[in-house]
Amino acid sequence: MPRLFATLLLALTPLLASAEEVIRVYNWNDYIAPQVLKDFEAETGIRVEYHTFSTAEELKDALASGEAIDVAVPSHDTLPALIKSGGLHPVDFSLLPNRKHLDKQLLSTLVALDPGNRHALPYLWGAVGLAINTPQAEAAFGGPLPDSWSLLFDAEQSTRLASCGISVLDARDETLSLLLNYQGHSLARSSPSRIKRTSQVLDGLRPNLRYIDSERYIEDLSQGKLCVAMAWVGDALAAADAGQPVRFVVPDEGSVLFIDNLVIPSSAKRPDLAHRFINYLMQPKVAALITAETLYPSGNADSKEFLGEALRNQPGLYPDRDTKRRLHALETLSDKHGAIRDEVWARFRDGS
Protein backbone atom coordinates (compact mmCIF):
# COMPACT_ATOMS: atom_id res chain seq x y z
CA MET A 1 0.00 0.00 0.00
CA PRO A 2 2.65 2.57 0.89
CA ARG A 3 4.43 1.64 -2.35
CA LEU A 4 1.22 2.23 -4.33
CA PHE A 5 0.75 5.59 -2.64
CA ALA A 6 4.31 6.64 -3.42
CA THR A 7 3.88 5.65 -7.08
CA LEU A 8 0.64 7.61 -7.30
CA LEU A 9 2.28 10.64 -5.75
CA LEU A 10 5.17 10.45 -8.20
CA ALA A 11 2.75 10.25 -11.11
CA LEU A 12 0.78 13.26 -9.84
CA THR A 13 3.72 15.49 -9.01
CA PRO A 14 4.04 17.15 -12.46
CA LEU A 15 0.28 17.77 -12.48
CA LEU A 16 0.34 19.32 -9.02
CA ALA A 17 3.26 21.53 -9.99
CA SER A 18 1.37 22.88 -13.01
CA ALA A 19 -1.89 23.45 -11.10
CA GLU A 20 -0.95 27.04 -10.34
CA GLU A 21 -3.86 29.17 -9.21
CA VAL A 22 -4.38 32.27 -11.34
CA ILE A 23 -6.87 35.14 -11.40
CA ARG A 24 -7.35 37.61 -14.22
CA VAL A 25 -7.91 41.17 -13.09
CA TYR A 26 -9.00 44.15 -15.24
CA ASN A 27 -8.38 47.56 -13.72
CA TRP A 28 -8.01 51.18 -14.84
CA ASN A 29 -4.47 52.30 -15.65
CA ASP A 30 -2.42 53.68 -12.71
CA TYR A 31 -5.02 52.45 -10.26
CA ILE A 32 -3.18 50.13 -7.85
CA ALA A 33 0.04 49.96 -5.84
CA PRO A 34 2.16 47.30 -7.62
CA GLN A 35 3.45 46.21 -4.20
CA VAL A 36 -0.08 45.14 -3.26
CA LEU A 37 -0.17 42.64 -6.13
CA LYS A 38 3.24 41.28 -5.17
CA ASP A 39 2.23 40.95 -1.51
CA PHE A 40 -1.01 39.19 -2.43
CA GLU A 41 0.84 36.71 -4.64
CA ALA A 42 3.48 36.04 -1.99
CA GLU A 43 0.90 35.59 0.76
CA THR A 44 -1.55 33.40 -1.11
CA GLY A 45 0.43 31.71 -3.89
CA ILE A 46 -2.26 32.94 -6.33
CA ARG A 47 -0.81 34.57 -9.44
CA VAL A 48 -2.50 37.75 -10.63
CA GLU A 49 -2.71 38.19 -14.37
CA TYR A 50 -3.19 41.93 -14.37
CA HIS A 51 -4.61 43.91 -17.32
CA THR A 52 -5.35 47.62 -17.57
CA PHE A 53 -7.75 49.71 -19.60
CA SER A 54 -8.12 53.47 -19.93
CA THR A 55 -11.69 53.97 -21.14
CA ALA A 56 -15.07 52.69 -19.99
CA GLU A 57 -15.67 51.42 -23.51
CA GLU A 58 -12.57 49.20 -23.40
CA LEU A 59 -13.83 47.51 -20.26
CA LYS A 60 -17.32 47.19 -21.72
CA ASP A 61 -15.91 45.45 -24.80
CA ALA A 62 -13.72 43.12 -22.72
CA LEU A 63 -16.71 42.13 -20.58
CA ALA A 64 -18.96 41.64 -23.61
CA SER A 65 -16.34 39.50 -25.40
CA GLY A 66 -16.93 36.69 -22.92
CA GLU A 67 -13.22 36.32 -22.12
CA ALA A 68 -12.63 35.06 -18.61
CA ILE A 69 -12.25 37.94 -16.16
CA ASP A 70 -12.29 37.23 -12.43
CA VAL A 71 -12.24 40.80 -11.08
CA ALA A 72 -13.02 44.06 -12.90
CA VAL A 73 -13.42 47.69 -11.85
CA PRO A 74 -16.39 49.35 -13.59
CA SER A 75 -17.67 52.81 -12.64
CA HIS A 76 -20.95 53.22 -10.80
CA ASP A 77 -22.92 54.56 -13.77
CA THR A 78 -22.37 51.36 -15.75
CA LEU A 79 -23.58 49.03 -12.99
CA PRO A 80 -27.33 48.96 -13.81
CA ALA A 81 -26.71 47.79 -17.39
CA LEU A 82 -24.13 45.22 -16.29
CA ILE A 83 -26.47 43.82 -13.64
CA LYS A 84 -29.49 43.83 -15.94
CA SER A 85 -27.63 41.87 -18.62
CA GLY A 86 -26.53 39.26 -16.08
CA GLY A 87 -22.90 40.32 -16.54
CA LEU A 88 -22.02 40.20 -12.83
CA HIS A 89 -21.92 37.51 -10.15
CA PRO A 90 -23.62 38.45 -6.90
CA VAL A 91 -20.90 38.57 -4.25
CA ASP A 92 -20.95 36.26 -1.24
CA PHE A 93 -20.77 38.54 1.82
CA SER A 94 -19.68 35.62 4.01
CA LEU A 95 -16.42 35.43 2.03
CA LEU A 96 -15.80 39.15 2.44
CA PRO A 97 -15.35 39.86 6.15
CA ASN A 98 -13.43 43.06 5.32
CA ARG A 99 -16.53 44.49 3.69
CA LYS A 100 -17.33 46.03 7.07
CA HIS A 101 -14.58 48.63 6.45
CA LEU A 102 -16.30 50.12 3.40
CA ASP A 103 -17.63 53.67 3.37
CA LYS A 104 -21.33 53.56 4.30
CA GLN A 105 -22.14 56.75 2.43
CA LEU A 106 -20.73 55.35 -0.81
CA LEU A 107 -22.64 52.11 -0.25
CA SER A 108 -25.86 54.02 0.17
CA THR A 109 -25.23 55.96 -3.06
CA LEU A 110 -24.54 52.68 -4.84
CA VAL A 111 -27.59 50.88 -3.51
CA ALA A 112 -29.79 52.86 -5.92
CA LEU A 113 -27.84 51.33 -8.81
CA ASP A 114 -27.12 47.93 -7.27
CA PRO A 115 -30.03 46.89 -5.03
CA GLY A 116 -28.81 45.38 -1.75
CA ASN A 117 -25.20 46.21 -2.76
CA ARG A 118 -25.12 42.63 -4.02
CA HIS A 119 -22.65 43.05 -6.89
CA ALA A 120 -20.29 45.99 -6.38
CA LEU A 121 -17.82 47.04 -3.69
CA PRO A 122 -16.51 50.62 -3.81
CA TYR A 123 -12.76 50.67 -4.49
CA LEU A 124 -11.60 54.20 -5.35
CA TRP A 125 -13.61 57.30 -6.21
CA GLY A 126 -13.12 60.95 -6.95
CA ALA A 127 -13.96 64.05 -8.90
CA VAL A 128 -13.38 65.13 -12.46
CA GLY A 129 -11.84 68.59 -12.63
CA LEU A 130 -9.19 70.68 -14.29
CA ALA A 131 -5.48 70.10 -13.73
CA ILE A 132 -3.87 73.49 -14.23
CA ASN A 133 -0.18 74.23 -14.47
CA THR A 134 -0.68 77.79 -13.21
CA PRO A 135 2.50 79.59 -14.34
CA GLN A 136 2.36 78.11 -17.84
CA ALA A 137 -1.39 78.60 -18.22
CA GLU A 138 -1.36 82.21 -16.94
CA ALA A 139 1.50 83.10 -19.25
CA ALA A 140 -0.40 81.76 -22.26
CA PHE A 141 -3.76 83.13 -21.12
CA GLY A 142 -2.39 86.56 -20.37
CA GLY A 143 -3.39 86.76 -16.67
CA PRO A 144 -5.24 84.90 -13.91
CA LEU A 145 -7.56 82.12 -14.99
CA PRO A 146 -11.22 81.72 -14.01
CA ASP A 147 -12.04 78.52 -12.07
CA SER A 148 -14.41 77.61 -14.86
CA TRP A 149 -15.09 75.00 -17.51
CA SER A 150 -15.07 78.00 -19.87
CA LEU A 151 -11.32 77.32 -20.19
CA LEU A 152 -12.38 74.37 -22.34
CA PHE A 153 -15.88 75.20 -23.51
CA ASP A 154 -15.40 78.84 -24.55
CA ALA A 155 -13.45 78.79 -27.82
CA GLU A 156 -12.00 82.25 -27.23
CA GLN A 157 -10.42 81.01 -23.98
CA SER A 158 -9.23 77.63 -25.27
CA THR A 159 -7.62 79.42 -28.25
CA ARG A 160 -5.55 81.51 -25.83
CA LEU A 161 -4.36 78.35 -24.05
CA ALA A 162 -3.73 76.16 -27.08
CA SER A 163 -0.02 76.97 -27.30
CA CYS A 164 0.79 75.59 -23.83
CA GLY A 165 -1.11 72.32 -24.28
CA ILE A 166 -4.72 71.38 -23.51
CA SER A 167 -6.11 67.85 -23.26
CA VAL A 168 -9.47 66.23 -22.60
CA LEU A 169 -10.15 62.80 -21.08
CA ASP A 170 -11.25 60.06 -23.40
CA ALA A 171 -14.39 59.88 -21.33
CA ARG A 172 -17.52 60.35 -23.39
CA ASP A 173 -20.22 60.60 -20.73
CA GLU A 174 -18.14 62.74 -18.39
CA THR A 175 -17.25 65.23 -21.13
CA LEU A 176 -20.80 65.59 -22.46
CA SER A 177 -22.21 65.75 -18.97
CA LEU A 178 -19.78 68.51 -17.96
CA LEU A 179 -20.49 70.51 -21.08
CA LEU A 180 -24.26 70.32 -20.64
CA ASN A 181 -23.89 71.12 -16.94
CA TYR A 182 -21.80 74.17 -17.90
CA GLN A 183 -24.70 75.23 -20.13
CA GLY A 184 -27.15 74.74 -17.25
CA HIS A 185 -28.56 71.36 -18.31
CA SER A 186 -28.25 67.70 -17.43
CA LEU A 187 -27.10 65.11 -19.97
CA ALA A 188 -29.52 62.46 -18.69
CA ARG A 189 -32.48 64.86 -19.05
CA SER A 190 -31.47 66.42 -22.37
CA SER A 191 -33.28 65.78 -25.61
CA PRO A 192 -31.33 64.23 -28.50
CA SER A 193 -31.42 67.58 -30.33
CA ARG A 194 -29.85 69.40 -27.39
CA ILE A 195 -27.14 66.75 -27.16
CA LYS A 196 -26.54 67.13 -30.88
CA ARG A 197 -26.02 70.88 -30.47
CA THR A 198 -23.07 70.29 -28.11
CA SER A 199 -21.12 69.49 -31.28
CA GLN A 200 -20.96 73.23 -32.02
CA VAL A 201 -19.06 73.85 -28.77
CA LEU A 202 -16.85 70.79 -29.22
CA ASP A 203 -16.00 71.89 -32.77
CA GLY A 204 -14.67 75.14 -31.28
CA LEU A 205 -12.50 73.26 -28.79
CA ARG A 206 -11.15 70.51 -31.05
CA PRO A 207 -8.51 72.48 -33.00
CA ASN A 208 -7.11 73.84 -29.72
CA LEU A 209 -6.57 70.39 -28.18
CA ARG A 210 -3.32 68.50 -28.17
CA TYR A 211 -5.24 65.24 -27.78
CA ILE A 212 -8.14 63.34 -26.23
CA ASP A 213 -6.60 60.65 -24.04
CA SER A 214 -6.89 59.34 -20.49
CA GLU A 215 -3.46 57.81 -20.06
CA ARG A 216 -0.88 59.88 -21.92
CA TYR A 217 -1.85 63.03 -20.04
CA ILE A 218 -0.61 61.64 -16.71
CA GLU A 219 3.01 61.57 -17.86
CA ASP A 220 2.70 64.82 -19.81
CA LEU A 221 1.25 66.75 -16.84
CA SER A 222 4.03 65.41 -14.64
CA GLN A 223 6.64 66.61 -17.13
CA GLY A 224 5.15 70.08 -17.60
CA LYS A 225 4.05 69.32 -21.17
CA LEU A 226 0.40 70.31 -20.66
CA CYS A 227 -0.99 73.44 -19.02
CA VAL A 228 -4.72 72.61 -18.76
CA ALA A 229 -6.19 69.12 -18.72
CA MET A 230 -9.58 67.71 -17.92
CA ALA A 231 -8.45 65.26 -15.25
CA TRP A 232 -9.44 62.60 -12.75
CA VAL A 233 -8.29 63.82 -9.36
CA GLY A 234 -5.50 61.31 -8.64
CA ASP A 235 -3.85 61.87 -12.01
CA ALA A 236 -3.72 65.62 -11.35
CA LEU A 237 -2.37 65.20 -7.82
CA ALA A 238 0.32 62.87 -9.21
CA ALA A 239 1.66 65.75 -11.33
CA ALA A 240 1.86 68.01 -8.25
CA ASP A 241 3.56 65.15 -6.42
CA ALA A 242 6.10 64.97 -9.24
CA GLY A 243 7.03 68.57 -8.49
CA GLN A 244 5.00 70.46 -11.11
CA PRO A 245 3.07 73.61 -10.12
CA VAL A 246 -0.17 71.83 -10.98
CA ARG A 247 -3.37 72.39 -9.00
CA PHE A 248 -6.59 70.39 -9.22
CA VAL A 249 -9.69 72.57 -9.54
CA VAL A 250 -13.36 71.64 -9.32
CA PRO A 251 -14.74 74.57 -11.35
CA ASP A 252 -17.36 76.94 -9.93
CA GLU A 253 -20.10 75.46 -12.15
CA GLY A 254 -19.59 72.10 -10.43
CA SER A 255 -18.54 68.73 -11.72
CA VAL A 256 -19.17 65.01 -11.64
CA LEU A 257 -17.79 62.34 -9.39
CA PHE A 258 -17.28 58.66 -10.07
CA ILE A 259 -17.21 55.61 -7.83
CA ASP A 260 -15.18 52.73 -9.26
CA ASN A 261 -16.07 49.28 -7.95
CA LEU A 262 -14.65 45.81 -7.50
CA VAL A 263 -16.95 43.30 -9.17
CA ILE A 264 -16.86 39.65 -10.22
CA PRO A 265 -17.96 39.32 -13.85
CA SER A 266 -20.11 36.34 -14.75
CA SER A 267 -17.27 35.18 -17.04
CA ALA A 268 -15.06 34.60 -13.97
CA LYS A 269 -13.44 31.16 -13.94
CA ARG A 270 -12.48 31.43 -10.27
CA PRO A 271 -15.08 33.39 -8.31
CA ASP A 272 -13.64 31.77 -5.17
CA LEU A 273 -10.20 33.34 -5.78
CA ALA A 274 -11.84 36.59 -6.86
CA HIS A 275 -13.45 36.82 -3.40
CA ARG A 276 -10.07 36.23 -1.77
CA PHE A 277 -8.46 38.97 -3.87
CA ILE A 278 -11.24 41.47 -3.17
CA ASN A 279 -11.21 40.70 0.54
CA TYR A 280 -7.43 41.23 0.52
CA LEU A 281 -7.82 44.66 -1.11
CA MET A 282 -10.44 45.64 1.46
CA GLN A 283 -7.99 45.42 4.39
CA PRO A 284 -7.71 49.03 5.61
CA LYS A 285 -3.90 48.94 5.51
CA VAL A 286 -3.87 47.65 1.95
CA ALA A 287 -6.51 50.16 0.84
CA ALA A 288 -4.41 52.96 2.39
CA LEU A 289 -1.37 51.77 0.43
CA ILE A 290 -3.42 51.97 -2.77
CA THR A 291 -4.57 55.52 -2.00
CA ALA A 292 -1.01 56.57 -1.13
CA GLU A 293 0.20 55.27 -4.48
CA THR A 294 -2.66 56.39 -6.74
CA LEU A 295 -3.76 59.56 -4.90
CA TYR A 296 -7.43 58.64 -5.25
CA PRO A 297 -9.82 58.68 -2.27
CA SER A 298 -10.57 55.20 -0.99
CA GLY A 299 -13.92 53.43 -0.82
CA ASN A 300 -12.61 52.02 2.44
CA ALA A 301 -13.52 54.35 5.30
CA ASP A 302 -11.20 52.65 7.80
CA SER A 303 -8.16 53.08 5.53
CA LYS A 304 -7.91 56.76 6.49
CA GLU A 305 -6.25 56.00 9.80
CA PHE A 306 -3.42 54.27 7.94
CA LEU A 307 -2.72 57.25 5.68
CA GLY A 308 0.18 59.44 6.75
CA GLU A 309 -0.71 62.81 8.27
CA ALA A 310 0.36 64.72 5.14
CA LEU A 311 -1.76 62.59 2.85
CA ARG A 312 -4.80 62.67 5.11
CA ASN A 313 -4.73 66.47 4.92
CA GLN A 314 -3.62 66.79 1.31
CA PRO A 315 -5.84 69.46 -0.26
CA GLY A 316 -7.97 68.05 -3.05
CA LEU A 317 -7.59 64.36 -2.20
CA TYR A 318 -10.79 64.12 -0.16
CA PRO A 319 -13.04 66.98 -1.32
CA ASP A 320 -13.90 69.53 1.40
CA ARG A 321 -17.51 70.33 2.25
CA ASP A 322 -17.73 73.29 -0.15
CA THR A 323 -16.34 71.25 -3.05
CA LYS A 324 -18.64 68.32 -2.24
CA ARG A 325 -21.64 70.62 -2.64
CA ARG A 326 -20.59 71.26 -6.23
CA LEU A 327 -20.22 67.58 -7.10
CA HIS A 328 -22.84 65.10 -8.26
CA ALA A 329 -22.46 61.47 -9.25
CA LEU A 330 -22.25 60.91 -12.99
CA GLU A 331 -25.75 59.96 -14.11
CA THR A 332 -26.69 56.68 -15.71
CA LEU A 333 -27.95 57.26 -19.24
CA SER A 334 -30.97 55.65 -20.81
CA ASP A 335 -30.81 53.87 -24.17
CA LYS A 336 -32.52 56.77 -25.94
CA HIS A 337 -29.33 58.81 -25.51
CA GLY A 338 -27.05 56.13 -26.93
CA ALA A 339 -27.09 56.84 -30.65
CA ILE A 340 -26.81 60.63 -30.57
CA ARG A 341 -24.24 60.57 -27.78
CA ASP A 342 -22.07 58.16 -29.78
CA GLU A 343 -22.45 60.28 -32.92
CA VAL A 344 -21.41 63.50 -31.14
CA TRP A 345 -18.50 61.77 -29.45
CA ALA A 346 -17.18 60.08 -32.61
CA ARG A 347 -17.21 63.42 -34.42
CA PHE A 348 -15.30 65.09 -31.57
CA ARG A 349 -12.84 62.29 -30.81
CA ASP A 350 -12.17 60.81 -34.23
CA GLY A 351 -13.35 63.56 -36.53
CA SER A 352 -15.81 61.08 -38.11
Ligand code: SPD
Ligand atom coordinates in the same frame (compact mmCIF):
# COMPACT_ATOMS: atom_id res chain seq x y z
N1 SPD B 1 -5.93 56.68 -13.93
C1 SPD B 1 -7.21 56.08 -14.05
C2 SPD B 1 -8.20 56.65 -13.16
C3 SPD B 1 -9.55 56.07 -13.34
C4 SPD B 1 -10.57 56.88 -12.73
N2 SPD B 1 -11.85 56.35 -12.88
C5 SPD B 1 -12.49 56.74 -14.02
C6 SPD B 1 -13.96 56.72 -13.91
C7 SPD B 1 -14.58 56.87 -15.22
N3 SPD B 1 -15.99 56.92 -15.18
